Amino acid sequence: MNTADLGLPEEEGREALPQKGGGGRRVGVPSTALFTDQYELTMVRAALAAGTAERRSVFEVFTRRLPNGRRYGVVAGTGRVLDAVENFRFDGAVLDFLREREIVDEETLRWLAGYRFSGDIWGYPEGEVYFPGSPIMRVEGTFAECVLLETVILSILNHDSAIAAAASRMSAAAGDRPLIEMGARRTHELAAVAASRAAYVGGFATTSDLAAGFRYGIPTVGTSAHAFTLLHDSERDAFQAQVNTLGRGTTLLVDTYDVAEAVRTAVEVAGTGLGAVRIDSGDLLLVAHRVRQQLDELGARDTKIVVTSDLDEYAIASLAAAPVDAYGVGTQLVTGSGHPTSSMVYKLVARAESARPNAPLVPVAKRSTGGKTSVGGRKWAARRLDAYGVAEAEVVGTGPVPGELADRQLLVELVKGGEVVAREPLDAARERHAAAREGLPMSATQLSRGEPVLPTEYLHGASGS
Amino acid sequence: MNTADLGLPEEEGREALPQKGGGGRRVGVPSTALFTDQYELTMVRAALAAGTAERRSVFEVFTRRLPNGRRYGVVAGTGRVLDAVENFRFDGAVLDFLREREIVDEETLRWLAGYRFSGDIWGYPEGEVYFPGSPIMRVEGTFAECVLLETVILSILNHDSAIAAAASRMSAAAGDRPLIEMGARRTHELAAVAASRAAYVGGFATTSDLAAGFRYGIPTVGTSAHAFTLLHDSERDAFQAQVNTLGRGTTLLVDTYDVAEAVRTAVEVAGTGLGAVRIDSGDLLLVAHRVRQQLDELGARDTKIVVTSDLDEYAIASLAAAPVDAYGVGTQLVTGSGHPTSSMVYKLVARAESARPNAPLVPVAKRSTGGKTSVGGRKWAARRLDAYGVAEAEVVGTGPVPGELADRQLLVELVKGGEVVAREPLDAARERHAAAREGLPMSATQLSRGEPVLPTEYLHGASGS
Structure with missing residues (x-):
């Protein structure tokens, strides 16, 4: 096995990542810090000045609907998200750019220069299926460190999941x-x-x-x-x-x-x-x-x-x-x-009352009219099976997990205290997808348009939807 | 202005490109050699063995149709193509990969190791509009050096042109x-x-x-x-x-x-x-x-x-x-x-009778049924104006250019003998697009579905379509 690079090579002065499962080669992963919408930086700037940047926050990735007529979604890109989070750093040239454009001030530049995500990420493992409201990924840390990751996480998941969903339908149609x-x-x-x-x-x-x-x-x-x-x-x-x-x-x-x-x-x-x-x-x-x-x-x-x-x-x-x-x-x-993106969003669902450590979390949600409301609170998800072992509902909740769903939970730990803890070979995701699809009702792989093959049920404080 | 990089940094041991117009910063451009479908390499291998790899060849990029109901296309990505061609090189890790996978043999690996595109590229300048059959880009050199560029050129033009076409419709709708x-x-x-x-x-x-x-x-x-x-x-x-x-x-x-x-x-x-x-x-x-x-x-x-x-x-x-x-x-x-790609293809339209230097070119074209035929021969294109100076036809030909169209020709020289000769600031492409759209009949910017706003006329040996 060779070291070295190819398509996207190493950034000067940064080591290439070790090989990540699945038989691939070492490829240097560049900084992902500018795959970011400007408002994320201006929000960090304003929150630093207001003393709210350090409030503990929970962001969740979910989708309000599947593409028209699709019966299930497929989570893909999780492995790429982990790489992107690990490589989200602001180097000198980027900081110079932000300074010259006057996008942030010196205090924010200092904060960005030291940026490393130190929070926790849980999510549906790659290859798993999802439904409207499934908390596909949950990012928890300070407001400032989490809000910065919005665009790059959504870019990866929205794109890769859209392709995987189409691939899954095609592979179901192709059979063996x-x-x-x-x-x-x-x-x-x-x-x-x-x-x-x-x-x-x-x-x-x-x-x-x-x-x-x-x-x-x-x-x-x-x-x-x-x-x-x-x-x-x-x-x-x-x-x-x-x-x-x-x-x-x-x-x-x-x-x-x-x-x-x-x-x-x-x-x-x-x-x-x-x-x-x-x-x-x-x-x-x-x-x-x-x-x-x-x-x-x-x-x-x-x-x-x-x-x-x-x-x-x-x-x-x-x-x-x-x-x-x-x-x-x-x-x-x-x-x-026909559906090149997955309409996933990244929303603040809970944040601490204050910037004090251990300040209690309060659920938050957009409330205006217009169809873009969301469900506040940090969520768990589980897939309930019927008597024959076939999935019958996606259960999403904000309180304690009912005992009968405890071993059917869907979110797994991906990043713990800033360290990636869930690398896996790509074949693991491929096999997981095949098994997850197999566990759905048979109508999941009908090609004709229809409703999501599982209903999403909300338990506990699931208000506001 | 700072040196250094950001998103896509320098490949080890390769200098970053100088800044390319438009106020952007130096960003290292990685090798593009593996943005390639495997068959391009196996064709080179077989052609090298058969003695046909050096036959002078002309490939053209064109589209058989616009997306359903669209009235014009917009060329975008040209500047990125020039970067990609310049950075199309096979380094050690890539060659090792191709060897281990047994995709090509040692003779081909030696040939690839020395690869640098040395031919000529002409094309519609970035921002120009196009129509079905417009020879958007023409790549000329030996078969082997040209066939390798198929995928990366199409990836860039198909993607970027699709986005630019949507952007153009939106900007027409937005007015000022x-x-x-x-x-x-x-x-x-x-x-x-x-x-x-x-x-x-x-x-x-x-x-x-x-x-x-x-x-x-x-x-x-x-x-x-x-x-x-x-x-x-x-x-x-x-x-x-x-x-x-x-x-x-x-x-x-x-x-x-x-x-x-x-x-x-x-x-x-x-x-x-x-x-x-x-x-x-x-x-x-x-x-x-x-x-x-x-x-x-x-x-x-x-x-x-x-x-x-x-x-x-x-x-x-x-x-x-x-x-x-x-x-x-x-x-x-x-x-x-609604149209995330542009359906451009990259087709061999002429090739030399033999690998001898100066062997005459013969036009070639796929002939089978099924709607995928193309027009053989190296083409020019010109936009004919009516008496009021408004465009009235896209004229595509394979012989001499009629005198009245000589100064209305659309293709410009982009790469000459392997050297990029047509770098420009991005604003030049933006202004060119605004002017090109302005020169079309007024119905070009109608949002409703319709036929291409200009008909494409073929002149001279344009058989086979």
């Missing part, structure tokens, strides 16, 4: 057939890497994105594009060049000119041991059947068929009865299949 | 009122920075995202959130704390509890010189009118009203007659207002 993530070209180059990661959590098997393979150890795949065929004097020349180099187990792209002719040429060149053919256009249902028949007639019965053209979960489902062996998904995966 | 970009929390943390940049090109005035201010010199804004009010014992305490620190010119958020009461308190605390109030929920049209009336009655006639709740271009347009002074836009901006 593997899904290949190939959307890098359809989204921001680093969002793409996070999307590959989230897709893996949601059930995808592989990715075409090399940076995702490097960082997270996700298996990578890919052989050739139409350009490779067009580069050569004939399709046969191109296939021969590819098979010579990559072996007969490779996947040949057969829809540059005429599919039937390409399949014939492919088997002539590679023999009946050809690994796979890929179809990237046309009526995939029809073409897959024709290609399967042709391959079988040519004796290439073990040659697989991969399809890759503008697929989403509905197209995947519609190919369930077609002779298709794997799906490549791009645009619809990285754009969340 | 300024737009604030505040979507960082709704998308990947680095996609957010690129989104701020693209929004600025599309006509936004400011951003809440500090990293975008740091990197690109975009003006940043922001004062406080509901959490700040909830932190304090009363709304009055919170307003007083904010005004004490940020001055009476600040913007107070007035919808935590009761808007009318908050407006009264705000003016009591800050006086009639209060800078602005922000409304983040409710029926904005109704609330803005009431708040304006109340402010006027209180004598705060110069206090501005900022609205910030789930706005898109339609909501902005519906507030045109309301007493609103600025709009803050989040989710709908960073998700492209």
Whole structure:
């Protein structure tokens, strides 16, 4: 295993993090301190001056609703949040920038220079499912240290969870057939890497994105594009060049000119041991059947068929009865299949009466009209099961946890006193998601629009909603 | 001006790029070599073995259609593409990764180790508008050196152009009122920075995202959130704390509890010189009118009203007659207002007959059915004007440029022999966009769905479409 970096390399003078599970490589993680909306800094400034910055505070991440018609959400990005919190530091250049722009004053700059999050974070573990009102993450510490993390935590969770939710629907639709993530070209180059990661959590098997393979150890795949065929004097020349180099187990792209002719040429060149053919256009249902028949007639019965053209979960489902062996998904995966963000918010739900240590917490909540109210108080959550062991409700409460739910609690400790305590390999999140989805009522994986598959029930002081 | 870095710092052993126009700061740009789909590397490997890797090739970026009902596209990300091409290098850790995964062989690894793009890139300058078939970017060099850039170029242009197109519609709807970009929390943390940049090109005035201010010199804004009010014992305490620190010119958020009461308190605390109030929920049209009336009655006639709740271009347009002074836009901006990606593709359109230097180019194009055909041949583009100087057609051709279009050509030289030759401040792209949009027929800025506002006409050997 090599040290060193790649895509996003080490910041000068800061050590790269050790490798984080899942077979990925050491990649330097840069400071995340400016992935922040300006008002977080001005609030810290005003609170420092007012003597309220040190009031103990509880912020919670939750969503008021799932995207229209979706039946469950998928928590993803938790591991990236932990990295971001650990690397949230203000260095000299950033402080100079804030000073020159006069965004904060000297007292605040001194406070920022010493910033390290020293509080506690609990949350739904990565891969878990969630519902409206689920307290997906809870951040507790002083007001100032917690309020600064709002934007970076929401950026990561809102993006990664949106992709994982789409991936989960696609993987449910694909059943046992593997899904290949190939959307890098359809989204921001680093969002793409996070999307590959989230897709893996949601059930995808592989990715075409090399940076995702490097960082997270996700298996990578890919052989050739139409350009490779067009580069050569004939399709046969191109296939021969590819098979010579990559072996007969490779996947040949057969829809540059005429599919039937390409399949014939492919088997002539590679023999009946050809690994796979890929179809990237046309009526995939029809073409897959024709290609399967042709391959079988040519004796290439073990040659697989991969399809890759503008697929989403509905197209995947519609190919369930077609002779298709794997799906490549791009645009619809990285754009969340119509829902590219998760509408999670980060809200103050309780804060101390004063800045004294051990001052009692009081629940707080926005009260104005307009649909943006929230439920005050520090919350727990548990998933109640029915007599058959199937989930039947998401229970969210602010008081003591009822005994029968004590061992069904959903939040786990992620950061304790500023130290990350819950690193895990990416495969753990992937397996957790598969198990969590399996534990839901069967209608969870219906693709049609519907209500959240579990109702959210509030217990105890859950007023204001 | 400080040196040093921030969000994305320097790669060890590589110098940070000099500052790139527009008032931004030096930020180390990491290697972009793994923002690549695996098949690009396996194609290089197979082409090297086949002796075809050095065939001179022309790739073009274009889109077959605009998003449903949109009337024009906006090119954004060009400056980021130039950075990405310059930083596309394979270092030791990346080469080790490719070797261990057996993605390429030793010959290819040696070739990659020496990789530097040495070809030419022409393209629509940043901020320019485009239409279906517009050759937005043209990359020319050997097959191997060009094919490697496919994913990173598409990632950047597809993302940034989608955001800029949404921003342009919103800025047309907002007229002279300024737009604030505040979507960082709704998308990947680095996609957010690129989104701020693209929004600025599309006509936004400011951003809440500090990293975008740091990197690109975009003006940043922001004062406080509901959490700040909830932190304090009363709304009055919170307003007083904010005004004490940020001055009476600040913007107070007035919808935590009761808007009318908050407006009264705000003016009591800050006086009639209060800078602005922000409304983040409710029926904005109704609330803005009431708040304006109340402010006027209180004598705060110069206090501005900022609205910030789930706005898109339609909501902005519906507030045109309301007493609103600025709009803050989040989710709908960073998700492209329904179209988070631009469906641009990167296609081989011509390649040399052989790897000999000066071998003649032959046009190539995918020919199979399925709606994914393209037009072969290296293209020019020009925008033809009518007698009144208004654009009337996007003309795309493969032969000589007709004399009357010679000075209306759209592609400019961006990279020459591997050297970037077209750096510019971000403000240049922003001004170019405003001028380009101004030059379109008036129906360009209609928000309703329609056809592209200019037809695309093909001239000369434009077969195969």
